[in-house]
Amino acid sequence: MNVLIVHAHNEPQSFCASMKNVAIQELEAQGHEVVVSDLYAMNWNPVASAADFGNRDNPEYLTYALEQRLNHKSGTLAADIQTELNKLLKADLVIFSFPIYWFSVPAILKGWFDRVLVSGACYGGMRFYDKGGLAGKKAMLAVTIGGQPHMLAENGIHGALNDMLKPVLRGTLAYTGMSVLPPFVAYHVPYIKPEARTAIMDDFKNCLNNLDALEPLKFVSMADFDEKLNPRH
């Protein structure tokens, strides 16, 4: 497989960064090609703007997604976007490695979604969810979080973590057609002892060595909706 790891942590010694390093090791040991986009190290620009386009359908008025479509077609996307898009299109599996900030991705990674998941390439028109442009690829989150599992359970104070992550899991990754594997979550990371960290890392290695056994999360199918996107039943 071609694997892309998109990593977004501002501390290179963090547990999250160690998880990313372990993922590289384990996946390369399995014979996969691994490419890493370390967004902080790359000084990635997360801000979607007019500067992203070498060409403009409407130079007077910016509609970001429309200009994405045009500039993808004409090969005039900004170089940093095109580089990331090429990595993404080549990947069979994409791992997003990040600490949960405000029950979501850090801004630097949100800006990777905003800029790299280009309309016309990754989705567009009626091409989304199981008809999305990235159908056939797998995606997985590998995250660290300060909270404990009981705080992120169905009846917990924050509700289920996968519910909080719905705009990412369903609204972003599944939307583009990717099969979304269950997230690997390292809980309570800033507060736990080294032995507990070792146990989490062992679980993560085990997960990485059994990716094929993971059942993707279930989301909607376009077949259940008509051409106006009303539910068929």
Next chain:
Amino acid sequence: MNVLIVHAHNEPQSFCASMKNVAIQELEAQGHEVVVSDLYAMNWNPVASAADFGNRDNPEYLTYALEQRLNHKSGTLAADIQTELNKLLKADLVIFSFPIYWFSVPAILKGWFDRVLVSGACYGGMRFYDKGGLAGKKAMLAVTIGGQPHMLAENGIHGALNDMLKPVLRGTLAYTGMSVLPPFVAYHVPYIKPEARTAIMDDFKNCLNNLDALEPLKFVSMADFDEKLNPRH
């Protein structure tokens, strides 16, 4: 009231920007003080990093929230963060004006959450949800989205919009203690006729003139959880 509008759109002529301008007019006409943070115009930096701190508890290893706490206490947060935090702390009502990107906020606004909602000032320890540091303030989203209402309904293809916005509404705004008013949503904006836009703007004006009548969304209360954050019943 003191009102802060945090606006995040990359096209100054957009409908979203017009909504922001209408909000300024209507709220000033009501006698409120309105301050605007126009994130694109300010060239706001959304990336949470070590550069945000003039002082370090641990100069060798960055734990972002811990350094926020220390630097808030010692008054050594980066100037751009401190300026925004001062605006936020002075506000009685905060309106977030933005186009929905990937069922969430654009990265430039996510980075306002990441950097300005400072641990120690806005939340921290057991001070969150109804005990949060921003209790007593109101927050409202005023958003534009390409989709139509039936696509963002409970049985719609994306599910309910407020479910998708849960990490923002509950996990961010309510988490810091703010009373979260129902979002004002302008649907299908890129595709509708001028008359339909006028009707939406009239609805928005009406909403702005009846803010007191809006019932805040209901979320959890700390009273329902014990000191280990297990549910009491």
